[in-house]
Amino acid sequence: MAATITRTTSATDLLRSVSTTWDLLLAITLRDIRVRYQGTVLSFIWWIARPLTLGTVLYFALGKVLRIDIPNYSVFLLSALFPWFWFAGSIQQATGIFVSNGGLLKKVRFPKLILPLSAVLFNTSQFLLTLPILIGFVLVAGISPSTAWILGIPALIALQFLLLVGLGTLLATLNVFFRDLGPMVEVALLLLFYLSAIIFPLDLVPDEFRPVLALNPVAPLIDAWRNLFLHGEFVDGAIWPALVITAASLALGLYLFNKLERHFADAL
């Protein structure tokens, strides 16, 4: 049985649709930011409250009570926690984005890809706005700014953004047909938090467990952020697992999305 849908569009229409899609993406992202913090007096404070609170608790518990011996432990924690919250928030929001917008997807025709994109963009904007706080903290802690930051920060932002777009699109698409993914992702993020060497350095991990951590794309990424802020070191070769997973998740995510997109309306 053959089933086809054809629609006529001219070249100018196609060109126009790229720019209008971008307009729409920005408009809904800005709207969601406004909605999230509407009526909250301290909106900006809430953006940084989570990493700062967790950072303080961990610093006290591990640094002061258990007396873990890591120099500059507060910077060590925060330089990992800020990117981690960006990662975890994006993944969590993107995974459920098609399902929570089911009504819209069934009734309005628009480029569906903007939904996971917007979820990632929303969390990225929060990260970008809180980044000066992190940098300020690093400077106050007595670490002198490094020239590696100039290229290192944009490079890591770009890499993490692409990783999030790939993973977010993949998870959001699969979640339409396999709803267990939502709770599974929550558990996985919890696990990933400890597997990503956020509260301890990668080189403290015994050698036999090292390969397990290396497979996790977030660990080298977090490590790269930390090296950048703590030691002023530009991204090195150890980042490769993150690059591989980013490329793979982008390819697989977009492929599956393209293949399954037309069935969304019937599965939601």
Add this chain to the structure above:
Amino acid sequence: MPSEQRYAIRLKDVSKRYFLNRTTPLHLQDMIMKPWTIRSRLAGEAFWALQDVSLDVPRGEILGVIGVNGSGKSTLLRTMVGLSPPTSGTVSIHGRYAALLELGAGFHPSVTGRENAYVNALFMGLSKKRARELMPKILEFSGLGKFIDQPMRTYSTGMYVRLGFAVAVHVKPEILVIDEILAVGDADFQQKCFDHFAELKQQSATIILVTHNVGTLREFADRVILMEAGQIADDGDPDAVIDKYMMNRLTASDATQRVFRRSLEAQGLLPEEATAEKAAPDGVER
């Protein structure tokens, strides 16, 4: 193909199959606990919401769609505009469309009417610039006055429709698809909408209208199709199609009542003054 362009939408042998009792979002629990049910769950029970529907809608036509609930009207609309793919057959769509398939699809309840109207216009494919230009017209048409700056969760159903409709007609769609929502607006607003239809029609826009308000269709539609069990049962002049549809429904219900009464009488269960409804429970049981 130039000859194709005479039509806004063409459906050829379109069928749409849904599965009843099918758990499409798979649940891990069932897959582990009852693996033997996976096959039947995936298979489900086939239900054809559309069967071999062929339909050509010429440019500039106002087409009405009628039929009882569950006859496939909404599936037809969704398939027509490419929102859900047909199981078999071909759908071709020529032109930009705006669809109002549900009240406030795309509206965010916590955001003001003004911002929702703007985002909605972008959803319908307008550029930022064009949407900004159109905003004053849209807001005026909606007639919402000072409520336009209130969050939409405070709006009534009628206000939702007004805003949704105001956006849809102003994005200058070449094809406008409306699924039974105009009935919510008041008489004045409905009149305003129909005046606008006439205007859109002059610009050779195609309008497809699902409604139970047959009076509207008699007045405005160029053509009406009747859906019955997923098929086009009748197609043609609005008055002819509607008259036949109403007649059939009347006679069907009359006939059913007559048969029912007669069977009750035959069993001696119908008291002199009682209505058929009152006697029903007893009569059925014995």
